Amino acid sequence: MSPDEKTEYEFEQAMHGRLGEELARFAPPPHDLVRRATERGERQRRRSRAVRLTGAVVAVVALGAGGVLLHGGGAAAPSPASPVPSPTASTAAPPPSRLPDQPQDRLQARLLAMLPTRGKATAGKEDGPEYATALFDDGRGAGLVAVTVQSGMTAKLNGQLDCDRAPVGCTSVTLPGGTVVKSYQQSVDGNDTVLCTTVDTLRPDGRRVVVSAYNAPTDRGPATRSKPVLTPDELKAVALDPRWEGGAG
Amino acid sequence: MGQAPADYVEFAHASSGRLFRTACLLTGDWHRAEDLVQETLAKMYRSWRRISHDQPPVAYAHTVLVRTYLAQRRRLGFWERVSDRLDDSAEARPDRADLRLTLLDGLARLPVADRAVLVLRYWEDRSVEETARILRIPPATARTRSLRALRRLRALLGEDLAELSAD
Numbered sequence: 129m130s131p132d133e134k135t136e137y138e139f140e141q142a143m144h145g146r147l148g149e150e151l152a153r154f155a156p157p158p159h160d161l162v163r164r165a166t167e168r169g170e171r172q173r174r175r176s177r178a179v180r181l182t183g184a185v186v187a188v189v190a191l192g193a194g195g196v197l198l199h200g201g202g203a204a205a206p207s208p209a210s211p212v213p214s215p216t217a218s219t220a221a222p223p224p225s226r227l228p229d230q231p232q233d234r235l236q237a238r239l240l241a242m243l244p245t246r247g248k249a250t251a252g253k254e255d256g257p258e259y260a261t262a263l264f265d266d267g268r269g270a271g272l273v274a275v276t277v278q279s280g281m282t283a284k285l286n287g288q289l290d291c292d293r294a295p296v297g298c299t300s301v302t303l304p305g306g307t308v309v310k311s312y313q314q315s316v317d318g319n320d321t322v323l324c325t326t327v328d329t330l331r332p333d334g335r336r337v338v339v340s341a342y343n344a345p346t347d348r349g350p351a352t353r354s355k356p357v358l359t360p361d362e363l364k365a366v367a368l369d370p371r372w373e374g375g376a377g
Numbered sequence: 378m379g380q381a382p383a384d385y386v387e388f389a390h391a392s393s394g395r396l397f398r399t400a401c402l403l404t405g406d407w408h409r410a411e412d413l414v415q416e417t418l419a420k421m422y423r424s425w426r427r428i429s430h431d432q433p434p435v436a437y438a439h440t441v442l443v444r445t446y447l448a449q450r451r452r453l454g455f456w457e458r459v460s461d462r463l464d465d466s467a468e469a470r471p472d473r474a475d476l477r478l479t480l481l482d483g484l485a486r487l488p489v490a491d492r493a494v495l496v497l498r499y500w501e502d503r504s505v506e507e508t509a510r511i512l513r514i515p516p517a518t519a520r521t522r523s524l525r526a527l528r529r530l531r532a533l534l535g536e537d538l539a540e541l542s543a544d
Contacts, residue, residue, distance in 0.1 A: 139531060144499050147480075148500075150481050153481070154401045157394065157414065158411060161393050161397070161411065161418075162393055162418065165419050165422070168416070169418065169422030169423050170381075173423050347451055
């Protein structure tokens with residue numbers, strides 16, 4: 129065994145014990161951890177059920193409307209199988225309360241609309257109220273673009289938008305209106321193969337918009353081009369777009 | 378809230394401490410670790426009836442924990458990694474406190490996948506094959522990544538390495 133291999137072996141052997149000692153630095157978990165986790169699970173289960181029910185109601189309404197059209201008019205009495213309210217009743221009814229994760233709360237459509245016109249933007253796999261992705265292809269290789277929008281982040285970030293521990297080349301500036309803009313590029317895989325450029329912004333009202341572009345169609349590669357698909361300036365334009373200021377997040 | 382199944386509650390109480398410790402090593406932060414364990418147990422709660430109980434669900438919960446951690450980090454992007462902070466509320470013991478800071482700090486500076494592979498291999502004592510299955514990568518990749526992560530950690534710890542491996 130070479131000296132290097134010996135050192136590595138000893139290091140490996142010491143890891144478990146040292147990791148255990150590291151854990152002594154942490155306070156124990158909160159006593160109500162299980163209760164809160166169970167409550168979170170129950171909330172998620174109910175939300176999921178509500179979304180499914182909403183989908184079912186929408187499907188029934190659509191089927192009902194289709195049935196009415198097929199049968200040649202809206203004057204007929206509603207079919208027992210399609211409890212569709214009459215147009216008059218529908219107009220008079222109060223608007224339904226918004227359920228979480230409805231399409232208007234999702235970010236992807238807005239992201240697609242904000243991407244530069246020099247390339248083709250298509251929907252990515254993720255589309256939620258806080259996170260969405262798109263694929264952007266300018267003819268030199270498609271790259272992933274991801275956006276995260278969060279609210280009430282001022283206290284949580286607590287000065288983390290500086291470049292103290294960020295990669296070389298990071299810049300952080302405060303715009304005249306008070307919005308902080310931090311941008312940097314780093315290797316995702318540690319080998320400088322898959323690269324990600326990120327612009328992280330925090331508005332004075334606590335809204336945070338983070339936009340990242342990759343040189344690969346997924347955040348795990350493979351790389352399709354040498355540089356990320358959007359430039360820092362293009363990312364900045366998307367992150368600072370006023371259209372993020374309404375609705376989601 | 379509906380009544381949680383008794384066997385779920387028993388499982389959650391029995392496993393939460395160990396899940397929390399793994400989460401602390403992965404996230405390097407008490408609050409994030411708590412959130413990660415909450416999310417993991419919430420997922421277990423939601424799918425409790427569908428989970429195979431032929432084997433203890435603890436191992437599955439750890440798989441859920443690591444995958445949830447990786448998914449969260451992917452979603453948040455990599456901007457949060459560079460601003461990772463060590464837990465401010467943790468009480469550092471006076472002896473070798475500098476070394477502990479260095480090892481946790483070293484872990485925090487590794488790429489997320491490297492950190493996960495080290496925690497699985499050297500804290501949870503998972504085999505290469507188990508690590509590969511949890512991370513959804515081929516065993517050869519898990520082996521390579523583990524070796525690479527160790528070397529990176531060694532490089533980050535620098536002179537502290539000798540002290541770390543001396544005992």
